Amino acid sequence: MEEIIRVDNLSKFYRGFKAVNDLSFSVKKGMVFGLLGANGAGKSTTIECILGTKAMDNGSVKILGQSPQNNRSQLFERIGVQFQESNYQENIRVGELCELTAALYKNPAEYKNLLSKFGIKDKNKVLVKELSGGQKQRLFIILALIPNPEVVFLDELTTGLDARARRDVWQILLELKKQGLTILLTSHFMDEVEVLCDKICILKRGCKVFYGTVKEATESSPYNKFEDAYLWYTDDREDSNENV
Amino acid sequence: MKTFKTMLKTELKVSLRGVDMIIFAVCMPLVVLVVLGIVYGNKPAFDGASYTFLEQSFGALASISICAGGIMGLALVVADYREKKILKRFKVTPIRPVLILFVQVLIYALYALVSLLSLFIVAVLVFGFRIHGSLLQFFLGWLLVLISMFSIGIMVGGIAKNVKIAGIIGSLLYFPMLVFSGATLPYEVMPTAMQKISDILVLTQGIKILKAAILGQPVGNILIPIVVMAAVGVICTTVALKYFKWE
Numbered sequence: 001m002e003e004i005i006r007v008d009n010l011s012k013f014y015r016g017f018k019a020v021n022d023l024s025f026s027v028k029k030g031m032v033f034g035l036l037g038a039n040g041a042g043k044s045t046t047i048e049c050i051l052g053t054k055a056m057d058n059g060s061v062k063i064l065g066q067s068p069q070n071n072r073s074q075l076f077e078r079i080g081v082q083f084q085e086s087n088y089q090e091n092i093r094v095g096e097l098c099e100l101t102a103a104l105y106k107n108p109a110e111y112k113n114l115l116s117k118f119g120i121k122d123k124n125k126v127l128v129k130e131l132s133g134g135q136k137q138r139l140f141i142i143l144a145l146i147p148n149p150e151v152v153f154l155d156e157l158t159t160g161l162d163a164r165a166r167r168d169v170w171q172i173l174l175e176l177k178k179q180g181l182t183i184l185l186t187s188h189f190m191d192e193v194e195v196l197c198d199k200i201c202i203l204k205r206g207c208k209v210f211y212g213t214v215k216e217a218t219e220s221s222p223y224n225k226f227e228d229a230y231l232w233y234t235d236d237r238e239d240s241n242e243n244v
Numbered sequence: 245m246k247t248f249k250t251m252l253k254t255e256l257k258v259s260l261r262g263v264d265m266i267i268f269a270v271c272m273p274l275v276v277l278v279v280l281g282i283v284y285g286n287k288p289a290f291d292g293a294s295y296t297f298l299e300q301s302f303g304a305l306a307s308i309s310i311c312a313g314g315i316m317g318l319a320l321v322v323a324d325y326r327e328k329k330i331l332k333r334f335k336v337t338p339i340r341p342v343l344i345l346f347v348q349v350l351i352y353a354l355y356a357l358v359s360l361l362s363l364f365i366v367a368v369l370v371f372g373f374r375i376h377g378s379l380l381q382f383f384l385g386w387l388l389v390l391i392s393m394f395s396i397g398i399m400v401g402g403i404a405k406n407v408k409i410a411g412i413i414g415s416l417l418y419f420p421m422l423v424f425s426g427a428t429l430p431y432e433v434m435p436t437a438m439q440k441i442s443d444i445l446v447l448t449q450g451i452k453i454l455k456a457a458i459l460g461q462p463v464g465n466i467l468i469p470i471v472v473m474a475a476v477g478v479i480c481t482t483v484a485l486k487y488f489k490w491e
Contacts, residue, residue: 051335052335053332053335053336053491072338073338073340074338076336076337077338081333081336083329083333085328085329087328087329087332087333088328088330089255089325089328090258090262090324090328091258091262092254092258096254096257096258099250099254100250100251100254101337102250103246103247103249103250103251104334104337104338104339105337105338106338147337
């Protein structure tokens with residue numbers, strides 16, 4: 001299968017502190033890949049190093065076979081990104097933000113179709129800041145999809161959403177996966193990871209402590225539930241999971 | 245081109261929705277013009293002057309919107325777009341984030357231009373204003389003042405740690421200039437001691453250029469102001485380019 005993202009020996013230091021340490025993984029086409037770990041484990045830093053918005057100190061990254069350091073304008077025609085923080089102008093309307101985003105790409109998707117598909121077509125004229133949390137997250141997925149991307153990066157897409165809104169987002173992502181979209185996401189919700197992710201990588205203080213499927217993660221831990229296994233992997237006690 | 249047009253259109257709408265620039269960069273200069281017009285009417289600037297008080301003040305009025313947009317507006321929007329990670333978001337698109345900064349510069353230049361035109365129309369129609377010197381020279385001077393003041397705003401917004409600090413620095417530059425550079429309170433009515441302080445302010449020098457152009461005074465009189473404005477523009481642009489924080 002075609003390799004969409006390849007990360008080799010990625011390291012990033014902040015003033016001597018290792019934010020990401022010698023991380024390698026690969027994401028194949030059509031896969032949903034989950035990057036997991038506690039706050040500060042290095043998830044966002046990893047995504048930013050992959051996308052080239054932060055310079056890595058060591059290692060190499062390829063997205064769609066290309067280095068994101070070079071050919072940025074060509075490569076980012078094919079990549080959709082949603083960062084953890086919402087990034088939009090104070091007084092911008094939903095339709096305007098979509099239109100503005102679409103204008104950045106050569107062959108953008110028709111954003112009005114996306115708005116209706118995601119059930120927020122009636123919000124076209126509403127200020128983005130007036131949307132509910134769930135509507136906002138749906139809008140941010142739409143923004144990431146406007147380039148007609150081959151791969152999307154979604155950083156903590158469902159943080160702050162209620163159970164219903166989270167379920168809705170899952171449905172959307174599963175639908176997109178069915179259509180062959182490759183997704184790299186981060187999440188703090190293990191139920192979500194179980195439903196969505198084909199493969200996961202668990203980070204602890206910048207180091208990879210597990211890489212494989214959810215099932216494998218549970219099996220190679222002393223627990224039956226994935227959430228317990230996850231906590232076991234990320235637990236701070238020294239004795240529990242060194243060298244996993 | 246499509247990208248640029250959509251960006252300009254959208255950012256302009258968003259900016260207009262913010263309303264503050266309509267008030268500070270367009271309405272306020274007009275209000276000051278009308279007040280000065282009512283107080284001084286068509287009186288000559290001083291006994292025996294060949295030009296009116298208002299003609300003498302017109303350059304100053306035209307600088308209000310440049311100062312408001314360039315220093316407060318630009319500094320805040322640049323810091324705000326960085327803090328909201330809008331600049332960062334542009335980094336993961338095919339478009340470079342510098343384009344959105346360019347669009348903002350253009351928007352604030354538009355505010356200044358609208359202000360200039362509205363001042364001109366009202367001054368001519370209501371107060372019998374006319375340019376004694378060269379229109380071209382005035383426009384070139386106006387552009388120089390604009391570039392110089394805008395470079396201050398970009399620098400402040402680009403290197404301030406956050407929106408709050410950009411706002412504080414912007415205010416510290418904006419309000420003294422607004423009041424003491426002659427932009428609102430005419431330089432000519434200030435006591436000599438106050439004029440001396442006023443001369444330190446960058447905008448005061450800019451206003452001298454505009455005033456000389458309107459009144460048809462020789463360019464030789466304003467060489468120092470021209471050098472000062474150009475130097476400020478070069479220094480601030482260099483600092484902004486070198487130390488600009490994208491995030």
